[in-house]
Amino acid sequence: MSNDQKLLEVEDLTVAFGDGPGSVRAVENVSLSVEAGEIYALVGESGCGKSTLAYSMLQIVPPPGRIAGGAVRFRDRDLTSMSKRELNTLRGAELAMVFQGAMNAFNPVLTIGTQVDHILQAHPEAFDDPKEGRDYFRHLLDLVQLPPDRIWKSYESQLSGGMKQRVAIAVALLLKPAVVILDEPTTALDVLNQRLVIDILKDLHRTLGVTIVFVTHDLAVVAELATRVAVMYAGRLVESGTVDEIFKADRRHPYVEALINAIPSVLDAGLKVRPIGGSVPNLAELPAGCRFAPRCRLAEDHCHEVEPPLLGDAQGHLVACHVVNRHAELVEVSGA
């Protein structure tokens, strides 16, 4: 696997909920590509389309949602035109997902071991014999810093929230997928469990070489974990780049700045902290022009009329903002 291979590509993707005039677009014309070996963060508030985008990477957008345009490619194969059977062999084995609230994803009346055996039975191609699969799962439990014997015999109710999250991560990695997608992996955990999950994901990325895509609203977790970042707002991609580009203040989307300043940080006594006024617009009643303009402190008249294009610099750092892009030498990104 060469390091610059485009592993997972989203091209001009639109995900619509419903049909006809009442339909809304939770994801609209979004393009991004995840390269092998990256840790890619999808960031935004609730309702900005980040989870829907993550689901579309596995073709599991819940109805009435549907892919209304564009493509999702894994190793140059388009998932949107695959049969159910083809998708099923891909899911879990190549593309795995850890859902939000994964701690509630287990069957309460079966031990973790039994549930892992079921996965191994459903995917007999993954290992030469079931014993090998079981041993690999024990190895994964080691990597997520849990005692294999105890976990194997445990029921879900015997584990704490933080432990369940780590078991869910181990289960997702069981079939050695190339990509694991995690929806809000640190939300609802206390600070020590958050740190543990962050450290474990970094460690798994290093030792197993697995590519990680994760969804979060917490920019501190992004700074800790991600190598590349895409920020969504009201269904649109508003900024993407390396983690350093996103946190550098010189050319940053005002929404990203607002998100950083909305969270009181332990780094200072909160002098810069201020809430983001208003809320994410209802997708059925989007404002004209830039979707963030009604909440933006930099907004000008022009912003309320014309939607800003996503423009990139030579390094590929993309920002969709009239004001921030005004003085930079930039090129429009095709298909974005």
Added chain:
Amino acid sequence: MRNLTHTYATGSGRPVLYDVSLDTEEGEILALVGESGCGKTTLGRLVAGLHQPSQGSIVFDGTDITDLRGGKRREWRRQVQMVHQDPYGSLNPGLTIGSTLAPGMLRHKLATWRNVQQKMIKLLQQVGLDATPAFLQRYPHQLSGGQRQRVSIARAISLQPRLIVADEVTSMLDVSMRVAILDLLLSFQRELGIGYVFISHDFGVVRYFAQGGRIAVMFFGHVVEEGPVEQVITTPKHPYTHMLLQAIPVPDPVLVRKRDEADDAPKRMTGEPATKGCVFANRCPLVQDRCRKEAPPLTQVGDRHRTACFYSDEVPPLQHLTEHAA
């Protein structure tokens, strides 16, 4: 409020709180910090009178509240209110906002049938909600999480309390709303002199909310460090406080790399509490033989700053936090 001391035992026999003594002044903010299961919520619920302590006592304004009965107890219950973590679970789904707010005020004779509507509308205005009679007719399911939390806050302040126990009030809210809710609570401290017992595992939120107040760090039912907010966060004197602060995700990738280069020693972030000696000994990076035999008492290490560690001088400064400040 002086000298809250209580030991509280569950059915399993293992106490959730061990001999905790804390005090807070009128109008002051006391933040309770610690990991899930450290007893901070239990302590908050004891303060709010939702449980009876199995041992020890809670003294509010000079009176031991465990002995209060009848009208005196009712009067104390009015003065200490609670705002819960989950805005979805803490409002009765079958009651309109009006039916949620009115009974408390009527019961405590803070409103009459004649003026209760008017008072409720004023409350809605105070908490930044749509101050109309129509809003009082709405049900919780018609409101967003942020709006519900504002209703919970309105319910708490409607009884003109002197102390509010706020239990993780922002953790279930969307990021964009959190600061607004904290600011709202702070405005009541400023304008009405309400004090808070503020429960959170998030030091960022605590540093913002409890500026000028105090922090008590709890570990499995023990207060291990207690002191002024800024002092505890910038110069922690207990290895557990240090561990918590070091664990916090930092919104700055450059700082993250610096911290990880400076400190790559493996840490024991999980592990059962020790039953003998210092409760933190099983996880402590500074642990010595003495810690396995004797439990360190809370000892003064600075102005109103106490820690329960024999080797508090060896707790290293938080390099990445102090460098950022400089």
